[in-house]
Amino acid sequence: MAYSKIVMDHFENPRNVGKIMDADGIGEVGNAVCGDIMKIYLKIEDDTISDVKFNTFGCGAAIAASSMTTELIKGKTVDQALQLTNKAVMEALDGLPPVKHHCSVLAEEAVKAAIDDYYKKHNNKEVCGASTCATGK
Amino acid sequence: MKVYADNAATTVVSKEVVNAMLPCFTKIYGNPSSVHTIGQEAAIELENARSTIGKWLNAEPREIFFTSGGTEADNWAIQNAAAIGAKKNKRHIISSRFEHHAVLHTLNKLEKQGFEIQLLEVYNDGLVRPEDLQSALREDTALVTIMYANNEIGTVQPISQLGKICRDHGVIFHTDAVQAVGHVPIDVKEEFIDLLSLSAHKFHGPKGVGALYCRKGLPLNVFIEGGAQERGKRGGTENIPSIVGMAVALEQISRNMERNSDKVFALHNTLIEALSAIPRSRLNGSREKRLPGIVNFCFEGIEGEAMLLMLDALGICASSGSACTSGSLDPSHVLLALGLPHEIAHGSLRMSFSEYNNKEEVDYIIEKLPPIIQRLRSMSPVWEKIERGE
Ligand SMILES: Cc1ncc(COP(=O)(O)O)c(C=O)c1O
Ligand code: FES
Numbered sequence: 072m073a074y075s076k077i078v079m080d081h082f083e084n085p086r087n088v089g090k091i092m093d094a095d096g097i098g099e100v101g102n103a104v105c106g107d108i109m110k111i112y113l114k115i116e117d118d119t120i121s122d123v124k125f126n127t128f129g130c131g132a133a134i135a136a137s138s139m140t141t142e143l144i145k146g147k148t149v150d151q152a153l154q155l156t157n158k159a160v161m162e163a164l165d166g167l168p169p170v171k172h173h174c175s176v177l178a179e180e181a182v183k184a185a186i187d188d189y190y191k192k193h194n195n196k197e198v199c200g201a202s203t204c205a206t207g208k
Numbered sequence: 209m210k211v212y213a214d215n216a217a218t219t220v221v222s223k224e225v226v227n228a229m230l231p232c233f234t235k236i237y238g239n240p241s242s243v244h245t246i247g248q249e250a251a252i253e254l255e256n257a258r259s260t261i262g263k264w265l266n267a268e269p270r271e272i273f274f275t276s277g278g279t280e281a282d283n284w285a286i287q288n289a290a291a292i293g294a295k296k297n298k299r300h301i302i303s304s305r306f307e308h309h310a311v312l313h314t315l316n317k318l319e320k321q322g323f324e325i326q327l328l329e330v331y332n333d334g335l336v337r338p339e340d341l342q343s344a345l346r347e348d349t350a351l352v353t354i355m356y357a358n359n360e361i362g363t364v365q366p367i368s369q370l371g372k373i374c375r376d377h378g379v380i381f382h383t384d385a386v387q388a389v390g391h392v393p394i395d396v397k398e399e400f401i402d403l404l405s406l407s408a409h410k411f412h413g414p415k416g417v418g419a420l421y422c423r424k425g426l427p428l429n430v431f432i433e434g435g436a437q438e439r440g441k442r443g444g445t446e447n448i449p450s451i452v453g454m455a456v457a458l459e460q461i462s463r464n465m466e467r468n469s470d471k472v473f474a475l476h477n478t479l480i481e482a483l484s485a486i487p488r489s490r491l492n493g494s495r496e497k498r499l500p501g502i503v504n505f506c507f508e509g510i511e512g513e514a515m516l517l518m519l520d521a522l523g524i525c526a527s528s529g530s531a532c533t534s535g536s537l538d539p540s541h542v543l544l545a546l547g548l549p550h551e552i553a554h555g556s557l558r559m560s561f562s563e564y565n566n567k568e569e570v571d572y573i574i575e576k577l578p579p580i581i582q583r584l585r586s587m588s589p590v591w592e593k594i595e596r597g598e
Contacts (some may be wrong), residue, residue: 074517082517088587103551103590106511106539110589128590130513 072132075165081135086142091126096189100180107133107174111141111179115189119148125181132171139163140178149189155181155182210523211569215410215558216359216387216502217527221453222412226242228456229414232449239445241435250448255360261419265404266395273420273428273438274451277384278407281420284442285403286353286432288422289380290318291429299323299348302341304365305470305545306330307355310405311384312541317352328354332364332543334493341373349379356385356404357392360542360558361493362502364392371400380426384419386410391469391499402426408450412562413457417450468563473501475561475570479503484573486581487595492546492556501561506548509591510555510584518580524573526559551576551590555569 074082091112101107107129114122123145125137140160144152157175161167167175212220232253238246240254249499258269265272275281293299301396303315303328315325328340336354345352352374357364367383372379382403385394388413396404403426407418422428461468479502480491488508507515512528519526536542539553559573585591 079517082514083521085587099589103554104549106550107555108589126587126589126592128509128588131510133511134587152493180453 077165078135081138082131085138096185098184109183110187132174136178213559215562225453229449229453260455277418281405285382289351298350299346302352306542338369353382356388361504362499363493375400408454413454443495451547504558
């Protein structure tokens with residue numbers, strides 16, 4: 072099974088590895104039993120993803136897909152990030168072998184889970200700070 | 209540096225083997241079934257090869273049947289024993305949980321045909337217990353098939369004890385000895401083996417050739433319909449170059465078995481000691497009862513394929529039992545049979561050595577592997593949890 076040059080580059084030099092301590096949203100998907108877990112941390116300012124980091128337990132494709140995903144959503148608005156599909160991740164990686172498609176699905180799901188988490192926290196903030204919540208958002 | 213540490217997958221073909229094979233393409237190219245001189249020269253080579261293979265197993269030449277490799281020998285042996293059993297209404301087959309797929313898939317097929325398959329436990333040390341076999345045997349047991357040595361973790365089974373139990377009960381005993389032949393001494397008579405599979409490419413012979421040993425007196429059914437080759441049991445013009453290559457390879461490796469074994473064991477012990485120092489690592493399978501050269505470790509918190517890719521980038525060729533690659537997401541059935549949880553089994557690495565490897569290569573692995581593990585762990589959410597003690 073051969074990986075594309077882009078996959079190998081992202082695997083060998085993964086971008087945005089790490090954690091964000093005061094993340095606005097954290098998404099963790101997959102499970103160790105299946106052999107893959109992806110965790111994405113988002114920093115969101117003015118509805119824009121200002122920083123993103125990841126941690127992944129998984130194969131080469133899972134690590135490369137995580138890395139590529141962080142690049143694809145960095146600087147994007149939350150809505151744009153929600154539009155990200157696993158197909159787009161695969162295309163950006165110049166393809167993945169068929170048995171590795173689920174690794175890109177995981178990346179898409181991790182982003183969605185992190186944004187979900189952000190919405191939850193964000194709404195909570197609004198609820199807590201009710202007096203300033205004039206917009207009723 | 210280039211380090212080939214995947215000798216359990218296949219081995220380099222030795223120079224002597226290549227030199228012995230070449231004339232079979234250009235000089236001794238006859239068909240052994242032909243009456244003329246050129247054909248008869250090939251027939252002599254064929255029979256010499258059969259004697260050589262037999263000699264190193266303590267079998268007679270007429271008990272050796274050439275095949276296309278280990279897989280075919282396994283299929284043939286098992287289907288043959290099943291057919292003999294079925295004639296006497298015996299449809300119970302005993303095997304182990306960590307056999308090669310050549311055996312397990314053949315057994316699956318027989319199960320669909322009405323056979324009852326019972327797989328013995330291999331425990332956390334990767335060893336079948338003779339007492340388990342003893343209590344599993346039944347009146348209607350047609351076959352016991354237990355591998356000689358496991359291909360993923362290298363544990364060597366108590367074959368002579370298992371063979372003796374089968375012989376005492378009059379049950380056919382087959383062993384897949386693909387990983388063992390040429391690496392440990394084998395005597396089919398002393399070990400009460402009725403059927404044995406071997407494959408040339410695991411001992412510096414060519415790929416696509418192997419043999420089935422079938423004890424004289426045990427009926428052997430025709431496996432491939434055709435000409436009178438292999439005493440009419442397996443039709444098709446013989447692959448003379450490969451068969452000759454296999455015999456030379458077995459002769460060579462068997463003559464040097466003790467020296468090779470000392471050398472490879474020394475490499476393997478050095479590696480095991482060094483890797484055992486890595487936190488949350490474990491050697492898979494019994495420390496003592498193993499083949500020289502197969503070292504299989506699990507490193508918690510990481511996945512095998514990522515490790516392989518990083519090793520490959522540094523010139524180290526190894527393998528992993530982690531088969532997320534298969535799409536099934538299941539790690540190796542061998543590691544699961546040892547009772548390892550899925551998440552740990554995913555982090556496995558198999559390094560397998562031969563007498564062609566040396567100390568410098570093992571030192572290189574010992575230098576390069578720990579930082580790779582550290583790097584992968586540093587980006588692993590599973591490792592993070594382990595460190596936090598969750
Ligand atoms: C234990 C065992 N059995 C059977 C086989 C199959 O042998 P072959 O590749 O010659 O078909 C192998 C090797 O791949 C093996 O390790
Ligand atoms: S993590 Fe399962 S194959 Fe990629």
